[in-house]
Amino acid sequence: MTVPVPTLDIAAGCAPAPSPDSERRAWLVAATAMGCAATAGVAVPLVASFTPSERAKAQGASVEVDIGSIQPGEIKVVEWRGQPVWVMRRTPEMLAQLEATDGLADPQSRAAQQPPYATNGHRSIRPDVLVAVGICTHLGCSPVKLEQGSPNPSVGSDWKGGFFCPCHGSTFDFAGRVFANKPAPSNLLVPPHQYLSEQTLLVGEDGTA
Numbered sequence: 001m002t003v004p005v006p007t008l009d010i011a012a013g014c015a016p017a018p019s020p021d022s023e024r025r026a027w028l029v030a031a032t033a034m035g036c037a038a039t040a041g042v043a044v045p046l047v048a049s050f051t052p053s054e055r056a057k058a059q060g061a062s063v064e065v066d067i068g069s070i071q072p073g074e075i076k077v078v079e080w081r082g083q084p085v086w087v088m089r090r091t092p093e094m095l096a097q098l099e100a101t102d103g104l105a106d107p108q109s110r111a112a113q114q115p116p117y118a119t120n121g122h123r124s125i126r127p128d129v130l131v132a133v134g135i136c137t138h139l140g141c142s143p144v145k146l147e148q149g150s151p152n153p154s155v156g157s158d159w160k161g162g163f164f165c166p167c168h169g170s171t172f173d174f175a176g177r178v179f180a181n182k183p184a185p186s187n188l189l190v191p192p193h194q195y196l197s198e199q200t201l202l203v204g205e206d207g208t209a
C-alpha cells in the first residue's frame with residue numbers, strides 16, 4: 001500500500017498539526033528539526049541525535065532525556081506523543097532577558113494550558129532548562145530560534161532573541177511566551193515532565209497523574 005507523503009516547505013519551516021498517524025508523527029519531528037537547523041544555521045546549535053527510543057514510539061510513552069550533553073544555548077529535540085519537544089539549556093543572558101521582556105500576552109502563564117510548575121516567568125522547573133512542545137499554538141507550524149540581532153526582517157531591530165513562527169509571524173521569547181497581538185493565542189505548551197536526576201529529564205510524566 002502506498003502511503004502518501006506530505007509536502008514539506010523547509011524554507012518556511014512549517015509543519016501541519018500532528019495527527020495520530022505514525023508516519024506523519026515521524027515526519028513532523030523531522031520537519032521541526034530541519035526547520036530549526038535550516039533557519040538557525042550557525043546560530044542554532046541543534047543537538048542532532050533525537051532518534052526516539054523503542055519506548056518512545058509507543059503512544060503516550062514517557063521519554064527519558066539525557067540533558068548533560070546539551071550546551072548552553074542548544075536545543076535537543078525529542079519525540080513525545082508524536083510531537084517534537086524542545087529541551088533547551090538557557091544561558092544566564094537568556095534568563096536575564098526573560099525578566100526584562102515586556103509586551104507579552106501572558107507573562108506568568110496564567111492560562112490553564114500547562115502544569116503548575118510552568119506558571120512562572122521562566123515557565124520551567126529549573127530556570128536553566130526550558131521544556132516545551134515545539135509547535136506554534138496558532139495553526140501548528142514549527143517556530144524557529146532567532147538570536148538577538150537577527151537580520152530576519154520579520155522581527156524588529158529591538159529583537160532580544162526567542163522563537164519566530166514563519167507561517168504567520170507569531171513570536172515567542174526564550175520561555176515560549178507569546179508576544180501580544182500575534183496570531184498565536186497562547187504560550188507554547190509545556191508538557192508534563194520531571195527530573196529523575198541532575199542530568200536526566202523524564203518527559204511525559206510528572207507524578208501528578
Ligand code: FES
Binds near residue numbers: 141
Ligand atoms: S502557525 Fe504560527 S503564527 Fe500561524
